[in-house]
Amino acid sequence: MIDKNRVLIFDTTLRDGEQSPGATMTHDEKLEIADLLDEMGVDIIEAGFPIASEGDFEAVSDIAKRAKFSTICGLARARLPDIDRCWEAVQHAQSPRIHTFIGTSPLHRAIPNLTMDEMADVIHETVSHARNLCDNVQWSPMDATRTEHDYLCRVVEIAIKAGATTINIPDTVGYTAPVESADLIRMLLERVPGADEIIFATHCHNDLGMATANALAAVDAGARQIECTINGLGERAGNTALEEVVMAMKVRQDIMPYQTHIDTTKIMNISRRVAQVSGFPVQFNKAIVGKNAFLHESGIHQDGVLKNVETFEIMKPADIGLNEANIAMGKHSGRAALRAKLKDLGYELGDNQLKDVFVRFKALADRKKEIYDEDLIALMTDSAANTADDYLQVKWLRVVCGSDGQEAELKMLVDGEEKSSKCQGDGPVDAVFNCVKEIYPTQAKLKLYQVHAVTEGTDAQATVSVRLEEDGRIGTGAASDTDTILASVKAYVGALNRLRFRSQKTAPDADVKTVSYKL
Numbered sequence: 231m232i233d234k235n236r237v238l239i240f241d242t243t244l245r246d247g248e249q250s251p252g253a254t255m256t257h258d259e260k261l262e263i264a265d266l267l268d269e270m271g272v273d274i275i276e277a278g279f280p281i282a283s284e285g286d287f288e289a290v291s292d293i294a295k296r297a298k299f300s301t302i303c304g305l306a307r308a309r310l311p312d313i314d315r316c317w318e319a320v321q322h323a324q325s326p327r328i329h330t331f332i333g334t335s336p337l338h339r340a341i342p343n344l345t346m347d348e349m350a351d352v353i354h355e356t357v358s359h360a361r362n363l364c365d366n367v368q369w370s371p372m373d374a375t376r377t378e379h380d381y382l383c384r385v386v387e388i389a390i391k392a393g394a395t396t397i398n399i400p401d402t403v404g405y406t407a408p409v410e411s412a413d414l415i416r417m418l419l420e421r422v423p424g425a426d427e428i429i430f431a432t433h434c435h436n437d438l439g440m441a442t443a444n445a446l447a448a449v450d451a452g453a454r455q456i457e458c459t460i461n462g463l464g465e466r467a468g469n470t471a472l473e474e475v476v477m478a479m480k481v482r483q484d485i486m487p488y489q490t491h492i493d494t495t496k497i498m499n500i501s502r503r504v505a506q507v508s509g510f511p512v513q514f515n516k517a518i519v520g521k522n523a524f525l526h527e528s529g530i531h532q533d534g535v536l537k538n539v540e541t542f543e544i545m546k547p548a549d550i551g552l553n554e555a556n557i558a559m560g561k562h563s564g565r566a567a568l569r570a571k572l573k574d575l576g577y578e579l580g581d582n583q584l585k586d587v588f589v590r591f592k593a594l595a596d597r598k599k600e601i602y603d604e605d606l607i608a609l610m611t612d613s614a615a616n617t618a619d620d621y622l623q624v625k626w627l628r629v630v631c632g633s634d635g636q637e638a639e640l641k642m643l644v645d646g647e648e649k650s651s652k653c654q655g656d657g658p659v660d661a662v663f664n665c666v667k668e669i670y671p672t673q674a675k676l677k678l679y680q681v682h683a684v685t686e687g688t689d690a691q692a693t694v695s696v697r698l699e700e701d702g703r704i705g706t707g708a709a710s711d712t713d714t715i716l717a718s719v720k721a722y723v724g725a726l727n728r729l730r731f732r733s734q735k736t737a738p739d740a741d742v743k744t745v746s747y748k749l
């Protein structure tokens with residue numbers, strides 16, 4: 231007999247999860263997911279429906295042979311050939327289980343056109359047959375939550391008498407509410423003879439978004455096995471999500487003092503893997519494993535988290551194996567978060583410098599949805615390379631591009647005086663460089679022009695590097711912007727400033743202006 235507060239975790243990602251339209255996994259992918267489930271401490275893995283296809287049979291039987299910790303279970307209809315095939319597949323597991331089911335609600339009884347008595351006989355016969363093959367048998371009255379209570383009690387009792395060791399109560403269509411889910415388990419425990427000898431399981435679907443709540447309510451009422459899937463994958467709106475019930479019980483031990491055997495630090499990895507192999511991406515705001523589940527973007531939250539992480543986090547990201555930073559930089563971020571983030575990246579800023587970088591950061595965030603570390607590094611490089619003290623400064627730019635040519639119009643400050651130019655060129659970058667040359671004539675030769683996208687996406691920042699040579703001196707410039715042409719002209723002008731600075735340093739009589747380059 232297991233500890234009264236121990237809740238068994240039955241994962242059906244490979245069976246009910248795979249029933250999500252389009253989520254079919256290959257044989258090797260199923261083995262890989264089964265290994266991960268086994269390693270994370272899932273008590274029972276429902277590996278497939280062996281009679282459904284040769285592929286399902288092979289997968290269940292190969293998983294059965296390799297599982298080290300988990301019980302391996304296969305699904306079978308209330309038909310003897312299904313049960314035999316299931317046993318054939320699971321029998322080599324160190325701990326095999328047969329799971330057989332039949333729809334017991336009026337709607338489901340009508341499909342095979344069986345009376346209540348006839349169905350009761352089928353249940354007795356099929357569960358007995360399964361039990362003769364395997365001493366670990368699970369039986370499910372499909373659509374239990376829409377089955378008449380008296381009939382449900384009757385068939386559950388028959389299944390227990392026939393040898394079922396686990397009775398699963400499925401909310402097949404995700405119709406029930408938490409209070410009913412709990413009442414149903416309580417009712418069965420009270421009314422069915424022998425109910426205290428077996429384990430009741432709960433199998434919930436998420437059609438009304440209540441699968442997790444229903445499963446936990448059933449546990450509260452006495453169920454001791456939760457059927458669930460990674461990422462809540464499953465038929466229609468999916469099943470109870472493993473990560474949600476496991477973490478809810480872990481975090482709320484005060485009101486749910488139940489234990490599982492799950493190593494929660496493995497959750498994130500398996501969630502990502504299931505998302506990849508099933509082709510079902512996890513929604514960003516999904517509880518526990520969503521990309522945003524531990525991210526804070528708004529300034530007030532970020533400030534709170536930096537001062538005391540518990541202000542906005544009820545669990546540690548590391549508890550689910552997430553070791554990434556929890557601060558997402560974006561247009562709602564404040565100075566505290568920017569300073570902390572830059573410090574992480576190796577930039578210690580004084581208040582004035584932070585003020586300047588913050589203005590640039592907000593301007594960037596207005597144009598770009600997500601600000602990655604690389605964007606901030608680019609921003610710092612850009613800040614260092616292009617300052618308000620520069621001799622040459624880009625003030626305004628407009629470029630017209632089209633199949634009939636490119637024209638740029640540029641305004642610059644040259645030693646504080648505004649100058650403008652309009653030029654054509656062989657491409658937009660050439661056109662804008664021609665404007666610079668017209669405003670600030672120079673003999674400098676372009677030795678390198680390189681564009682590099684800092685992050686992914688069409689809104690990515692481009693970092694442009696420019697190297698110029700004049701009289702044996704080299705001047706380099708770099709700039710970043712979501713607008714590649716603007717980054718190009720800023721890099722070009724930065725390189726010119728640098729060349730000028732260098733030429734003045736080698737001419738001691740010249741009026742040297744202090745320029746704070748850091749390249």
Ligand SMILES: CC(=O)SCCNC(=O)CCNC(=O)[C@H](O)C(C)(C)COP(=O)(O)OP(=O)(O)OC[C@H]1O[C@@H](n2cnc3c(N)ncnc32)[C@H](O)[C@@H]1OP(=O)(O)O
Nearest residue numbers: 246249279281282283307308309331332333341342372402
């Ligand atoms: C709620 C759930 O998730 S239940 C599990 C659902 N999963 C699946 O169905 C996936 C795997 N299924 C399959 O590959 C196929 O349906 C198979 C191989 C099992 C059966 O295929 P087919 O023989 O072509 O039957 P089909 O799928 O058209 O219809 C289902 C048959 O199973 C019968 N059936 C359904 N559930 C049960 C049950 N629990 N016990 C006995 N018979 C059942 C239906 O009455 C129907 O029988 P019929 O062909 O005699 O009318």
Ligand SMILES: CC(C)C(=O)C(=O)O
Nearest residue numbers: 331370372373400402
């Ligand atoms: C086979 C049963 C347990 C099922 O998947 C359901 O009823 O949803």
